[in-house]
Amino acid sequence: MASKQKKQKELSVRERDPFLEREKTKYDNPLPSREYILSLLAEQGVPSDAAELAALLDIQPQETSFFERRLGAMARDGEILINRRGAICVAAKAELIKCRVSGHRDGFGFAMPDDGEGGDLFLPEREMHKVMHGDTVMVRAAGTDRRGRREGRVVEVLERAVQKLVARIYQERGVWIAKPEERRINQDILIEPGGEGEARHGQVVMLEIVEQPGDRRPAIGRVTEVVGDYADPGMEIEIALRKHDLPHQFPEELQKLAKKIPQKVRKKDLEDRVDLRDLSLVTIDGETARDFDDAVYAEKSGKGFRLVVAIADVSHYVEPSDALDVEALERGNSVYFPRRVIPMLPEELSNGICSLNPDVERLCMVCDMQIGSKGQVKSYKFYPAVMHSKARLTYNQVWDWLQNGSDHPMLPNVQTLYELFKLLHSTREVRGAIDFDTVETQMLFNEAGKIEKIVPVVRNDAHRLIEECMLAANVCSAEFLQKHKHKALYRIHEGPTPEKLENLRRYLRLVGLTLGGDDKPSTKDYAALADQLDSRPDGGLVQTMLLRSMQQAVYSPDNVGHFGLAYEAYTHFTSPIRRYPDLLVHRAIKAVLKGETYKPGKWAKLGVQCSMTERRADDASRDVESWLKTYYMRDKVGEVFNGKISAVTSFGVFVLLDDLYVEGLVHISELGKDYFHYKQEVQAIVGEKSGMRYQMGDEMRVKVARVDLDATQIDFVLFKDEEVQEKKPRTRTRKPAQPAQGEPVGSSQEKPAPKPSPKPAGERPPRRRR
Secondary structure, three states: OHHHHHHHHHOOOHHHOOOHHHHHHHOOOOOOOHHHHHHHHHHHOOOEEHHHHHHHOOOOHHHHHHHHHHHHHHHHOOOEEEOOOOEEEEOOOOOEEEEEEEEOOOOOEEEEEOOOOOOOEEEOHHHHOOOOOOOEEEEEEEEEOOOOOEEEEEEEEEEOOOOEEEEEEEEEOOEEEEEEOOOOOOOOEEEOOOOOOOOOOOOEEEEEEEEOOOOOOOOEEEEEEEEEOOOOOOHHHHHHHHHOOOOOOOOHHHHHHHHHOOOOOOHHHHOOOEEEOOOOOEEEEOOOOOOOOEEEEEEEEOOEEEEEEEEEOHHHOOOOOOHHHHHHHHHOEOEEEOOEEEOOOOHHHHHHHOOOOEOOEEEEEEEEEEEOOOOOEEEEEEEEEEEEEOEEEEHHHHHHHHHHOOOOOOHHHHHHHHHHHHHHHHHHHHHOOOOOOOOOEEEEEOOOOOEEEEEEOOOOHHHHHHHHHHHHHHHHHHHHHHHOOOOOOEEEEOOOOHHHHHHHHHHHHHOOOOOOOOOOOOHHHHHHHHOOOOOOOOHHHHHHHHHHHOOOOEEEOOOOOEOOOOEOOOOOOOOOOOEHHHHHHHHHHHHHHOOOOOOOOOHHHHHHHHHHHHHHHHHHHHHHHHHHHHHHOHHHOOOEEEEEEEEEEOOEEEEEEOOOOOEEEEEHHHOOOOOEEEEHHHOEEEEOOOOOEEEOOOEEEEEEEEEEOOOOEEEEEEOOOOOOOOOOOOOOOOOOOOOOOOOOEOOOOOOOOOOOOOOOOOOOOOOOOO
8 A cells, every 4th residue: 555655656746647548549748637637626625826737737838828728628618617816616616507598588598507407597687688698608506586496697608609690770869789680689789989880770780799798788799781671672581591690692712613513414424324314204393493303203013113213413513522512511401481592502503403404414313212012112222323304393283183184295104103102101001100280381472572371381192292202212321321331310300208208198198198108109109199189179289299299300320210200210312402411321322332431520510510500490481481470460450360279388378360370479468367377287278266278279269469570479369259258168077177386377477479389399201392
């Protein structure tokens, strides 16, 4: 024992680092490890300044800058805190928690711990004045507020998330201020003297933050771009692009590169390609589609079918790491707005040489499948090819042919595809895939660019035909890459978490339903329950609860299968013009065919990027649609409509109007003279005294009370004409309304902003958005 202690004393301070060998594998001249620095700081028992710590660790002068960088990185990661006096503290000893700030449009916010432990901390408005939505901070718990929520205090800002933002600028008493369009940043930005530039009062501008907010000072910014007047046509899209930081202008160098790409297939492009120019491949898309990335062909083959799915060979024109590729990765996907598309690739590719336009030669990647008599893929092969689309067809056109016939030469091919579709579709039930029935809408615009009406999108078997063909090709691409043990990005969709599953089962027990599968329900269990909902009046509500219980589909190199579609492995292969993950899959398949390995970098990082850009695009599209619908309702204040409750919250119910497909809020204070309580377990609001219940799916007659275009908010009130009696309390045979718990919710509650209806956590079969 004594000899061991003596040996320890003989070692230098640096050599005692238990992680020294690990650091040597990373650096030629390793610094003390983070763990060792933290342990020495903990041994000191008191905060240390940088000079003391450097001396203690024998940091040499030539190492000082590197050591300071390490301390800076540890501070950013929340392991240490450098206080106002410059002393270094161990964050855990100071009882500090590293969090990300999530702002609320009403001024308060939440600090969400990075490790997810302990739950979020409530940040009152005074704390939110120090930070902005998205900032990374160190927070200290500071008791609870009057509602019992754990409250936090911002001790240090580690990283500022907002460096620029889109806002509306105003001049008030000679002072210029800007109000961010991002409603989760609920604080005015002071414009520095002269920083307004050419902007006029009320215009939409882009701001650069020159000084971040502090304890007693506002953020200060300057105008870098005047976007335009708020009422300008298309301004809602311009705002969404900047608010969500969507790349929407191709750099000049990239545009020059795109223009150099030949717009015709050259002879040298045909090397090592299968010639499919005589095959009757056709594209089937929506009426307004301009980029065609898939073509299909089917023929009888024995007792089954041969299915050929040809996909635009974007990877032939977009080389790894070139300017086109870098820009495509940053965008991640095309973004679809009403009447406008922000493409992932320049038009020369997306609508030109890569698009499978009719009557021209195009390069493609092919998944050639043999389908058995029971709808199973018996075999498949991938190969590069050249094709010549024989027709550009639309969904409605194909559906009309199938119902009424046609003299078009492609009708026999379409009929064969339809036979194959019915065979493929029959396997969904065997597989147990979930197919929820959701209503999608389309906005129709007038010549002035404003909504004329909103109509439901009618999906027919022509849509489903293409979906089944794309599903088959996507599954084959996943199996192909797995079989050859090549890394790729899979489209994964995990089943419910234990917590979500317990919440779902609790709700199902209250409505007399059960979900099979015990602790690990399968997709078939979900599908079996979904089949029972058609005849139930609360079927829509139960379907929503099933969707909420599932997780969101993402891209990842770690294949865990696709729960919603009931596939063990699934990739996106069929849309490389508009999705970057598909381009990666094409490159991986080509590498396997050549006996090579495609290495684009860290696959996990690529998956995070592609998942983020997908969510970003969805959020931006939702913002634009909400604004357009709010604008559409401006001249309907005072009008009365019928609708159904589409969502229930603690502050009221959202009502979706029957014929307009517009959603608005009936605040809890408008429901009646009573104390109403939100019952999360049954997704209802129940009156304490009257027993009156408002639940998802209930019919409501409402009047448009207020339309706030700036806040994108529509408010309804209950409409009761003289001939309509007061709504009577429901009689429930399953279970009576439970006594209210906690603090009563009444009309004194603040009115939060409307929230969109919940988006399905998984995904439907691949659908081309045009």
